[in-house]
Amino acid sequence: MTKSIGTRAKASGGGAPAAIGAARNGAKTLLIEYLHGLGGVGTMGAISKYYHGYRGGFTKEVPEGSSWAIESRMEWWRKEVRKPGGEIWFGTLGCGSVCEGDRVRGVVVAGPFGRGVVLAKTVIDSTGNADIAAAAGAECVYTDGTDIAVQGTGLPPRELGASYRNTDFTITDETDMVDVTSLFVYAKRKYSRTSFDQGRLIDTRERRRIVGEVTLNIPDMVTGRTYPDSIVKSQTNYDTHGYTVDPYLAMQMLSKRKSVTTWTPYRALLPKGLRGILVTGLGISVHRDSVPLIRMQPDLQNQGYAVGTAAAMVRDLGGEPRKVDMAKLQKHLVAKGILPETMIGAKDTFPLPDRDYEKAAAALASKPENLGLLMTDxxxxxxxxxxxxxxxxxxxxxxxxxxxxxxxxxxxxxxxxxxxxxxxxxxxxxxxxxxxxxxxxxxxxxxxxxxxxxxxxxxxxxxxxxxxxxxxxxxxxxxxxxxxxxxxxxxxxxxxxxxxxxxxxxxxxxxHALSNVGKAMDAHTKLxxxxxxxxxxxxxxxxxxxxxxxxxxxxxxxxxxxxxxxxxxxxxxxxxxxxxxxxxxxx
Ligand SMILES: Cc1cc2nc3c(=O)[nH]c(=O)nc-3n(C[C@H](O)[C@H](O)[C@H](O)COP(=O)(O)OP(=O)(O)OC[C@H]3O[C@@H](n4cnc5c(N)ncnc54)[C@H](O)[C@@H]3O)c2cc1C
Incomplete structure (x- = not known):
């Protein structure tokens, strides 16, 4: 089966906002989701509460304030995608990409009616795991031999009448089917006495990420770097769910009380060397220590909406995301309340002048906070x-x-x-x-x-x-x-x-290796x-x-x-x- 579509937003944490942004701005839009509800971690993952995040912009129009009932939130996403004419395919897995050279032309899908191909002018990969970009050959970053540091993973229990369940009890690689299967099995044992059921979406806070045209890193972010193509503002404290690896943070950790505002440039969503595709959510180009600064739902909803809007803007330009008129996009985002006006065409504050490093080093003894700047270069x-x-x-x-x-x-x-x-x-x-x-x-x-x-x-x-x-x-x-x-x-x-x-x-x-699911079960019950x-x-x-x-x-x-x-x-x-x-x- 082959289906052609203007913009294809795949998956629905940031995917539903992307589909809404695209459809409202006139693009023919198809949203593909392998589960049977929209909203990703915020609904199927039972994290039905905001924690930090900038609540303005598109996020402001999402109803029910800072906590919600899972079912009503899923339904709101569904209706909002459908209102401007967006289509949704539930129970459909994106499992490959269709490419012509470096141009992504579509997605291979598997659903209740078999396998097929959806062709699109622009593909938005909102799997949170860069699944489609990776399948298209995008360079990605994930656990390798450099170090082992991953934020904790959860899988929520489903208790009758309960909504929000935030968990963190393992470290899961959802690209590894042994891991995924084992987790569902030992979590079932874990919850057997207390819960009616368990969630179907594994709640990973950190996933595979693309190498984009710009990569966000901690020193740049804490020193307030701005970009000419900022499209999202993120605002949160530093909730690391484990340890960090950046040497700067080893010497000077960010405080729980401090809310950090950072900016995401559009280029961090563009996989290097690939055309026709944008990546959203946890799969963007960001150092693992920086993920906690961009991952809050209010911010990723705004990010998704911004990306959908960008995709709609390039539909008459062959669908190539790099052709977007950035000034026009930013103006739209300012009107929507996602960006402040000062970010339109803002300068890249980097590279910093040499005298900044000289001053920071000379005063480091009395101003330990200068360390962040020094670690940028x-x-x-x-x-x-x-x-x-x-x-x-x-x-x-x-x-x-x-x-x-x-x-x-x-x-x-x-x-x-x-x-x-x-x-x-x-x-x-x-x-x-x-x-x-x-x-x-x-x-x-x-x-x-x-x-x-x-x-x-x-x-x-x-x-x-x-x-x-x-x-x-x-x-x-x-x-x-x-x-x-x-x-x-x-x-x-x-x-x-x-x-x-x-x-x-x-x-x-x-x-201490858990070489089979029986050992994992014991570790999660007896140990x-x-x-x-x-x-x-x-x-x-x-x-x-x-x-x-x-x-x-x-x-x-x-x-x-x-x-x-x-x-x-x-x-x-x-x-x-x-x-x-x-x-x-x-x-
Ligand atoms: C346990 C946990 C607690 C958190 N706590 C909070 C909190 O309290 N407040 C807060 O604001 N943020 C919180 N966050 C952060 C926030 O929820 C996530 O960062 C955010 O939801 C990630 O969005 P996403 O779009 O990248 O991915 P997701 O929300 O995971 O969305 C991805 C969607 O894509 C679908 N999908 C994936 N792969 C495919 C495929 N191949 N084909 C088709 N569909 C696919 C999934 O089913 C899902 O619907 C928490 C995160 C976790 C994991």
Whole structure:
């Protein structure tokens, strides 16, 4: 079957707003959704409440205020898509793309009536997972060998009469069918005594993302970078559901109380090298640490509407999203209340002038908040930081500057950092992996110093790090294990391998892979039957970090390799994906 359509918005978290934006602005629109209700996480995922997010713009017209009944919200989306003539295909899965060279021409679909192809002038991929863009060959970012950090995943119970159920009890890769199937099975056991049923949409907060023409990252966002093609304003505190990986955040975490306003440029929604397609929601081009800043429903609804409008605007221009008249689009978004007028044609505030880095480095000792700016361009910051270190006299100031230099790979002040770590004879209070309700630091002050030793690249720091490894066992907080692992894998000293192997041999340090659904069930009932089930994640992550560091330091009697191999079969797809990439030597 082949069907032709003007604009095809696929899937419905941000997909329904995109379809509404497209249809209202005159595009022939088809919305494809594999479940039987629109709204994504906000309805089928039972997250029927806003949390932060800018409530103006298109979001303002969505009824019921900041919390809603799932069924009535789904129906509102359906009606609003239909009113201007949008079509909806429920129970239809987007499972491939139709391309001519680098031009996406449509989507392969599978539904109740079989498989077929929908051709479209513009495809909007709102799967939240960049499914269609990935199928079209878009470069994507997802868990690889670089690190293992994913916000916690949930799957809501359905309790009669209840609506909102926010959960976070595992880490799921919804591109991995073993993971998806296992989760549905062990969650069923988890909820068997308390619930009527469970949700059908896995609530992942972090997913596969495209590499777009611009990628949002934390230092740029916290320093308020604006763009000439901003189309959405996001506004939220920093709800990380786990730990972060950006070195800036290791030294200076964003506060729970602070609401951060950021801007998303249109180019972050355009997969590099592909034409005819736009991506919305959690699948856009954004560093994983930045996802919590853009992911709130009010903001993604505005984003979806903006994208649908853009697609309608280019329908007479061959449907190519890059041809959009940005000034016209932004004007429309201002009228809709999505953007403030000041964003029309605003300048890209980057690159910053060199004097900004010079000033920020010179004042870093008294103004720790300057760190964000310095981390936007470590290469340009380094010479100014070295100058600031030479001029500083107070020990605290010298340590802050020296640590910053070490973090960006410059060992100029490494001796001060070594001495600070040596002075601490025991570990300080660490951070013991949590996901739900995780705000603030995920490393202790000593963790960040140890991490800085490794990032400096200076081999003279190894013995200092190994002194701290000797103090670890399974009763010690997760963040200390993570800090030494991150530091040692940077330096890769063979001398660290026996120490890491000895640590992994200590009681309860290894054997935490969940290689089949039975083990996953036990982990979620016997080991930690709580709603947040932190123990299975914490134990595995600690084991993976240490085994990875061991493997990268040259291994010891093949222990690191053997442990990583046990994770190749882990039902939690991110762990399997990560272990495979580390063993394959990929970074
Ligand atoms: C557990 C959890 C709690 C959260 N808490 C809050 C909160 O309290 N307040 C808040 O504002 N935000 C919250 N968020 C954030 C927000 O809900 C999500 O970031 C947002 O819904 C993501 O939107 P999306 O469009 O990217 O994806 P989704 O909402 O997941 O929408 C994707 C849609 O696409 C469909 N789909 C996927 N793949 C295909 C395919 N191949 N073919 C056809 N259809 C497909 C899905 O069925 C779904 O309808 C939470 C998120 C989670 C996971």
């Amino acid at each position: 470590p290469k340009r910051s380094a010479p100014h930081l070295r100058k600031a270190l030479a001029a500083a006299t107070a020990p605290e100031a010298r340590l802050r500057i020296a640590q910053t230099l070490a973090m960006i790979g410059d060992p100029t002040g490494i001796e001060e950092v070594i001495q600070a770590v040596r002075k601490a004879e025991t570990w300080d209070k660490g951070w013991n992996y949590r996901a739900m309700g995780q705000f603030g630091n995920n490393m202790s002050p000593l963790d960040t110093l140890v991490y800085a030793l490794g990032r400096s690249g200076d081999a003279s720091t190894v013995s200092t790090i190994l002194d701290k490894v000797a103090l670890l066992d399974a009763t010690v907080d997760f963040s200390h294990h993570r800090a030494v692992s991150l530091a040692l894998e940077r330096l890769r000293p063979p001398a660290a391998a026996p120490a890491l192997a000895a640590l992994l041999a200590k009681e309860n340090m290894s054997g 930690d039957g709580s709603l947040t089930a932190l123990a299975p994640r914490r134990n595995s992550l600690r084991e993976i970090y240490l085994a990875r560091a061991l493997y990268r330091c040259g291994d010891h009697d093949g222990i690191g390799k053997r442990i990583l191999e046990t994770y190749l079969d882990d039902v939690r797809g991110h762990f399997a994906r990560h272990a495979a990439a580390v063993l394959a030597g990929k970074k």
